[in-house]
Amino acid sequence: xxxxxxxGSGATDPIDPARTPVLSLRGxxxxxxxxxxxxxxxxxxxxxEIHALVGENGAGKSTLVKILAGVHQPDAGxxxxxxxxxxxxxxxxxxxxxxxxxxxxxxxxPDLSVAExxxxxxxxxxxxxxxxxxxxxxxxxxxxxxxxxPIDPDRVAEGLSIADQQIIEIAxxxxxxxxxxxxxxxxxxxSGIEVERLFAVARRLRDAGSGILFISHRFDxxxxxxxxxxxxxxxxxxxTHETAATSVxxxxxxxxxxxxxxxxxxxxxxxxxVVLRVSGLTRPGVFHDIDFEVRAGEIVALSGLVGAGxxxxxxxxxxxxxxxxxxxxxxxxxxxxxxxxxxxDAGIGFVPEDRRKQGLVMELSVERNxxxxxxxxxxxxxxxxxxxxxxxxxxxxxxLQVKSGSPEHAVSTLSGGNQQKVVLAKWLATDPKLxxxxxxxxxxxxGTKSEVHRLISELAGRGIAILMISSELPEVLGMADRVLVMxxxxxxxxxxxxxxxxxxxxxxxxxxxxxxx
Amino acid sequence: MSLDSRSAxxxxxxxxxxxxxxxxxxxxxxxxxxxxxxxxxxxxxxxxPLFLSQQGIKDLLLNxxxxxxxxxxxxxxxxxxxxxxxxxxxxxxxxFGTGSVFVAAPELPIILxxxxxxxxxAVLGAVNGLLITIAKVPxxxxxxxxxxxxxxxxxxxxxxxxxxxxERPDAFGNLSVDTVLGFPVITLIAVVVVxxxxxxMLGTRPGRDLYAIGSEPEAxxxxxxxxxxxxxxxxxxxxxxxxxxxxLYASRFNSVGATTGTGLELDVVxxxxxxxxxxxxxxxxxxxxxxxALLLTTITSALTALRVDKFWQQAIVGILILAAVVIxxxxxxxxxxxxxxxxxRNV
Numbered sequence: 001x002x003x004x005x006x007x008g009s010g011a012t013d014p015i016d017p018a019r020t021p022v023l024s025l026r027g028x029x030x031x032x033x034x035x036x037x038x039x040x041x042x043x044x045x046x047x048x049e050i051h052a053l054v055g056e057n058g059a060g061k062s063t064l065v066k067i068l069a070g071v072h073q074p075d076a077g078x079x080x081x082x083x084x085x086x087x088x089x090x091x092x093x094x095x096x097x098x099x100x101x102x103x104x105x106x107x108x109x110p111d112l113s114v115a116e117x118x119x120x121x122x123x124x125x126x127x128x129x130x131x132x133x134x135x136x137x138x139x140x141x142x143x144x145x146x147x148x149x150p151i152d153p154d155r156v157a158e159g160l161s162i163a164d165q166q167i168i169e170i171a172x173x174x175x176x177x178x179x180x181x182x183x184x185x186x187x188x189x190x191s192g193i194e195v196e197r198l199f200a201v202a203r204r205l206r207d208a209g210s211g212i213l214f215i216s217h218r219f220d221x222x223x224x225x226x227x228x229x230x231x232x233x234x235x236x237x238x239x240t241h242e243t244a245a246t247s248v249x250x251x252x253x254x255x256x257x258x259x260x261x262x263x264x265x266x267x268x269x270x271x272x273x274v275v276l277r278v279s280g281l282t283r284p285g286v287f288h289d290i291d292f293e294v295r296a297g298e299i300v301a302l303s304g305l306v307g308a309g310x311x312x313x314x315x316x317x318x319x320x321x322x323x324x325x326x327x328x329x330x331x332x333x334x335x336x337x338x339x340x341x342x343x344x345d346a347g348i349g350f351v352p353e354d355r356r357k358q359g360l361v362m363e364l365s366v367e368r369n370x371x372x373x374x375x376x377x378x379x380x381x382x383x384x385x386x387x388x389x390x391x392x393x394x395x396x397x398x399x400l401q402v403k404s405g406s407p408e409h410a411v412s413t414l415s416g417g418n419q420q421k422v423v424l425a426k427w428l429a430t431d432p433k434l435x436x437x438x439x440x441x442x443x444x445x446x447g448t449k450s451e452v453h454r455l456i457s458e459l460a461g462r463g464i465a466i467l468m469i470s471s472e473l474p475e476v477l478g479m480a481d482r483v484l485v486m487x488x489x490x491x492x493x494x495x496x497x498x499x500x501x502x503x504x505x506x507x508x509x510x511x512x513x514x515x516x517x
Numbered sequence: 518m519s520l521d522s523r524s525a526x527x528x529x530x531x532x533x534x535x536x537x538x539x540x541x542x543x544x545x546x547x548x549x550x551x552x553x554x555x556x557x558x559x560x561x562x563x564x565x566p567l568f569l570s571q572q573g574i575k576d577l578l579l580n581x582x583x584x585x586x587x588x589x590x591x592x593x594x595x596x597x598x599x600x601x602x603x604x605x606x607x608x609x610x611x612x613f614g615t616g617s618v619f620v621a622a623p624e625l626p627i628i629l630x631x632x633x634x635x636x637x638x639a640v641l642g643a644v645n646g647l648l649i650t651i652a653k654v655p656x657x658x659x660x661x662x663x664x665x666x667x668x669x670x671x672x673x674x675x676x677x678x679x680x681x682x683x684e685r686p687d688a689f690g691n692l693s694v695d696t697v698l699g700f701p702v703i704t705l706i707a708v709v710v711v712x713x714x715x716x717x718m719l720g721t722r723p724g725r726d727l728y729a730i731g732s733e734p735e736a737x738x739x740x741x742x743x744x745x746x747x748x749x750x751x752x753x754x755x756x757x758x759x760x761x762x763x764x765l766y767a768s769r770f771n772s773v774g775a776t777t778g779t780g781l782e783l784d785v786v787x788x789x790x791x792x793x794x795x796x797x798x799x800x801x802x803x804x805x806x807x808x809x810a811l812l813l814t815t816i817t818s819a820l821t822a823l824r825v826d827k828f829w830q831q832a833i834v835g836i837l838i839l840a841a842v843v844i845x846x847x848x849x850x851x852x853x854x855x856x857x858x859x860x861x862r863n864v
Binding site: 069070071090091092094095101103107108109110111112116120121122123129130131 | 716719720721722725726728729731732733735736737738739740741742743795799800
């Protein structure tokens, strides 16, 4: 991995199947309490190949990556690196074995300089055994020259773009002489040119003999870059294919591969009047010309890759974020920009993606959380009546079948699925006309998932308009009456329930730039 | 291929000139506190020339010494996103211990007394560090507890007893009287401490690890930095330095007893914050903290020299702390704005 400046061959060499893999993980099991995060983690990585790991969100890819990184210890399974059985107890063990992991969210130290971020823990030393900043800076510059990027090594990491942060992570991996590089969705936040640059680096590393495990949702990237593809589903290994011998359709089928209708109890409803109408919504650099409407009783899914701008649109509609131009109308009345209070008064409820950060006050009790949005109507003389609070919480908790020991328990003690129900309860108590739900079942185990789905479906049946953001294709296909697909801040696909399939959605969400512009 | 066109244009390779010495000086986090100190001394000296007499300078340095050492230790801890509120109690215990040792064994070599005191402080620091890293309870809570526990032990041990300077060898007391090149000996000890720790923090891997841990604890774990070990180290060193400060306290002041060092911890944290140490860790230097300590003690002397009411002295210290935080925020906001403008060019 040191000789980066050799000519990149670009072409994929025929893989020699006799070659021993540099890394092989078989049947890895990882559970967190009752939740099985990984049932059968299996992947085999050879030297000199780029190997894609694909699967829906929640298929267990990230857990597998964390096992490779030494963050999680598998409960069972066989793990061999360079012919030696290993069991990593710490991240340092994994590093020592030559594994470098680049996470989806780069993990830099914002207060330290770029050069120091690369070399922390193994800074070059000079006189008296002290760190030589000159040498550290020189080596960092050398790495950036190899990578062909202009980043100032003396600058602090705080405020770097995601792309530059990724580059720094890669520079770190190169300087570590890692034989195995794991990239967990490195391109999710990169622009086209940045992605090309990253791929050029990846190919050079491969040609120099490294094994690269590449996790991505974008099929054009997977097929353009990778030599082999391993598919995971529901925490288990499905199959490994030579890229040349398979197709996008075949891979998608293996990724989705289940009877969607059975899992998603969709009740058919007649769409009523238009509740929400968004037209020409634009925030430069984030989303452009967003037009759509949601009718009463209708579930509209906003689909697309993570980072396509879906959450940003939802936040703008709800008035949390600002937008430059365009209008948001509720039942014909235009909403003021950047005014969540007005949005709530107009009958919008917003269930955010990150329950812990935005939807719930984890330390407060279930009843308090459930009544949080109701404070105005529950208050008498400016004081909130505990009794009214409890009654409101109980009504909705019962309807949603929240399983908690007592309404007085802190929300943090509930399971993910039940937390989500509390968030739903919180908004349902305000009797909304429109409910925006961002990733309704993220981090929720499969059993509770279908309960949440049943709930959403029932709400629509009662005439509430639902705008659902989801990265999980089966959820979108199973729940939505209509699907809007976003890519790079634009709506690139509008599909009716009858037209929506994994293939049509994935195509609209990932089609390469050339074909769309 | 991503959602926005933020950096869609090819990035122009930019040269990164090495920062000029003046440029780096202007970017120093310690600059505001240095300026404040210079202005304060200049103004006071202009009004009251005695302020900068030889004796005046010596008094300023003597007053700052103990706080300086404590601020250096506290900085190590704060940089890791922790805090140690028990330093006043550690200082008290060690100071009283030093008095007891001299009474029990007047012939003991002074250097040995120093080593005993420092080791005692280090043990107390290790108690803090172990509780925090093993029990994973926030340092604020743990050290608030040990603040009272250590003080309680001190009370039980000392009772009404006080040891006075006369019960200690003259050579020991003279450390706070004798000067070398105009500097009191104990101040020189503090300067050496600041220098050694500053080099450690700037030039060694474990020192840099402390910054990394405070800057982003999660990333430090993912990166394989031995977080618990480093945090423990910071608390042990801080305890040892509080021990050293306790010994010097016994040298400098007439009496040590059950209440010695009470309330010092807040002065120490204030000195670090005024000196540019970020209270949430990750940035700041021990030199800054030491200058912060010098500034805080100098203000007290300066305001006395300027005949300002005692009440105002405390209020002014408070204003300084707020100013330090505001300046830090403003500098951060300015840097962020610069960056946004730089990025906007690529849109």
